[in-house]
Amino acid sequence: MKKKLVLAGAGHAHMLTMARLDSFVEAGFEVNVIGSSEYHYYSGMGPGMLGNVYSPEEIRFASKTVAEKMGATFTQGQVKLIDPVAQRVQLVSGDEHPYDVLSCNLGSQVSRDLTDGSRKDVFPVKPIENLLHARQRILELGHAKNISVGVVGGGVSAVEIAGNVWRLGQEPGMHPIKTTLFAGSRILPHHPDGVRRLVCSSLQKRDIRIEEDCRVQAIETGRVVSVGGRDYEPDIIFVATGVSPSPVFRESGIPTGPDGAMMVNSYLQNPAHPTIFGGGDGVYFAASPLDKVGVYAVRQNPVIYHNLLASLRGKELRSFVPGGRYMQIFNMGNDTGIFYRWPFRFGGRSAFRLKNYIDNQFMKRYQAVE
Structure with missing residues (x-):
């Protein structure tokens, strides 16, 4: 009887394994x-898709x-x-899938403390498909009237979303978009x-409002409520409050x-259940x-591929070494980026061109294996 490999999720940490499935x-x-969709969207280009820089087809596998x-x-x-004893994966549908070796790349989700994502015109930034739906909605409303957009969060994702909402507002026929970013601390x-100064300067030059020390306690359709009791009334709300x-x-x-x-241990293997591996967030x-x-999911690719094949064959596993400092480039939504890799940082068009080149090479x- 053939041994069974199950990949739960086809995300960033499984890219190399997906490209070499034929070797298994x-x-x-x-x-x-097993995937929640027949496509996997590359999160690094998601804000650019929101800003209409990229089409959905350009950023998905x-x-x-x-x-x-x-x-x-x-x-x-x-x-x-997942039943690690019976070695079965159960789906929401009730279907079960047995495995001899399982690898999990289930990713992460936006915290549901503020919203479950079911409210109209409220868009958690993950899954990335939400950004496509948000883009369509903003274009629909923005062609009819002036609109306001709220972005709840103060991290990289929130910054890139705010910048690319501005970019979407520059599309022909669009009415002005007033964007406010609500950061819990700064x-x-x-x-x-x-x-921080480079980011704030980029946003403020485009009249994107930044509300720091504004901790949000509730989000409803058309309403953001801060801990201090102040209400804001955006037409569209993005939730980028970190992931779990x-x-x-x-x-x-x-x-x-x-x-x-x-x-997971150094082999990206669950220590209590050695037939289960995983990577990514x-x-x-x-x-x-x-x-x-x-970047860590990408670095995990060759180790996951090797160890899944080795585990099925009963061969020696390989250890994952995270590596040194990593580079970040933010897409600011106006054909500029902000590059950061300690101790270097700079902003401008060259930073965005570098990010665009790296992302497109990855895609x-x-x-190419499709």
Whole structure:
């Protein structure tokens, strides 16, 4: 009987494995890719899609097409639970999928403390598909009247969303968009002051309002309520208040880190259940907790690919080394970017061109297997 590999999620940490699924099939293993959508959107280009810099087709991978082209099975559905003893993955639909080796790249979600994402014209920034729906809604309203947009959050995602909402407002036929960014403490609280100044200058030059020390306690359709009791009435609201891992691991009784992400060792393997591997935002790297940035998911790719194949074959596993400092480039929505890699930082068109080049090379590499 063939051994079964299940990939739960086709995200950033599974890109290389997805591109080489045929090597598992050719080795005699059954492969099942489970995804909530037949496409996976690249989060690094999501704000640019919102700003109409990129089309949806330019920033997504055809997970279903790739899996089936490589001889694997693609199952569209959402993971509900994992039974690590019986080695089965249960979907929300009730369907169950057995595995001999499982790899999880379930990503993260925007915290639901303020909203469950079901309210009209309220858009959590994840999943990335939400940004496409938000773009369509802003264009619809903005062609008819002046509108206001609120962005709740003070991190990189919130900054890029605010800048790209402005960019969307420059489309032909659009009425003015008034954008306000609500930061609980201050903009980019974990970045150096020099980076903060570059970001604030970029936004304020375009009359994007920044409300710092404005902790939001409730979000409803057309209403943002601060802890101080002040009400704001944006037509469109984005929620970018930080992310939390999928609750699947805790609810499945799989050991997790303090943030609820699945615990993994140096092999990106759950120490209590060695047939389960994982990467990206949904795992907690016990040896050295990692920032929630996409660069680590990308760096995990070759290790996950090697270890899944090695585990199925009974071969030696390879350790993951996170690497040194990483680079960040923010897309500010006006064809400029802000580059930061300690101790260097600069803003301008050259920063955006660099980001655009890197992102497009990444897309070309993995879209080429479609």
